Amino acid sequence: MATICCPCCWALFSEENQREYLRDQVITIFLAGYETVANALTWTWYLLSQNPKAEARLHSELREVLKGRDPTFDDLSKLCYAEMVLAESMRIYPPAWAMGRKARRDFSLGPYNLPKNTTVLMSQFLMHRNAKYFPDPLRFDPQRFSAHAKAARPKCVYFPFGAGPRQCIGESFAWMESVLVLSVIAQKWRLQLEPSHRVEPQPLITLRPKYGMRMRFERR
Ligand code: HEM
Numbered sequence: 001m002a003t004i005c006c007p008c009c010w011a012l013f014s015e016e017n018q019r020e021y022l023r024d025q026v027i028t029i030f031l032a033g034y035e036t037v038a039n040a041l042t043w044t045w046y047l048l049s050q051n052p053k054a055e056a057r058l059h060s061e062l063r064e065v066l067k068g069r070d071p072t073f074d075d076l077s078k079l080c081y082a083e084m085v086l087a088e089s090m091r092i093y094p095p096a097w098a099m100g101r102k103a104r105r106d107f108s109l110g111p112y113n114l115p116k117n118t119t120v121l122m123s124q125f126l127m128h129r130n131a132k133y134f135p136d137p138l139r140f141d142p143q144r145f146s147a148h149a150k151a152a153r154p155k156c157v158y159f160p161f162g163a164g165p166r167q168c169i170g171e172s173f174a175w176m177e178s179v180l181v182l183s184v185i186a187q188k189w190r191l192q193l194e195p196s197h198r199v200e201p202q203p204l205i206t207l208r209p210k211y212g213m214r215m216r217f218e219r220r
Helices: 007-012 015-033 035-050 052-066 073-078 080-092 124-128 147-151 171-188
Strands: 099-102 107-109 112-114 119-122 189-193 201-203 207-209 215-219
Touching: 015 035, 035 052, 035 080, 035 171, 035 189, 035 207, 035 215, 052 073, 052 080, 052 171, 073 171, 080 124, 080 171, 171 189
Parallel strands: none
Antiparallel strands: 099 119, 107 112, 189 215, 201 207
């Protein structure tokens, strides 16, 4: 796919290439930006339904900051607990659960020698559940993402959006979207898991709930 950097490049494209380019962009946004956020929010509702104290704290933040109105972009910096809830949810159930890099040449990494073309896999799912960095890793605790706790952890032990030059280009958009959607819905509704519903992660390209997530909406 050719790269378009400005309207002049766009004008030089044939109509057929413009169509192909637009299609590629739409597919990228759809796959990279839709399913990831949908999974993050789905797991977040599940975790909140299992952790009433965290849910109550989120509700209290929403009451204090929003006082019943819908959130706007300007509220984002004040919805700190909502962001911590999402961060902790993406720790336990990272929507992108593993990613890879391929060595373009022979390469040494610490004690490892990686010949050219070696595929290196890095798993968010495994790292985020490593008790060395996240004690009692299966416990849902948004406080792990207070400014103080974050500063105490080494860089890159938490990387739901990847890292380095190919890091997710939509990260800021994803935080904005997720905090706003969570706040709008949580302000009016509590979501409760259907008691008999089986919850199991399914690691495909993204980490989905294998049997979906059957939840009941209760008006708050
Ligand atoms: C919770 C939401 C999201 C998660 C967890 C997520 C995660 C990721 C990860 C792990 C990567 C690979 C990074 C790497 O290789 O280092 C990636 C790449 C990418 N993401 Fe996201 N993403 C999310 C939302 C979005 C959104 C909303 C968009 C667009 C609106 C987006 C667009 C992209 C694109 C275009 C790439 C490829 C970047 C490249 O290769 O240069 N993502 N994302």
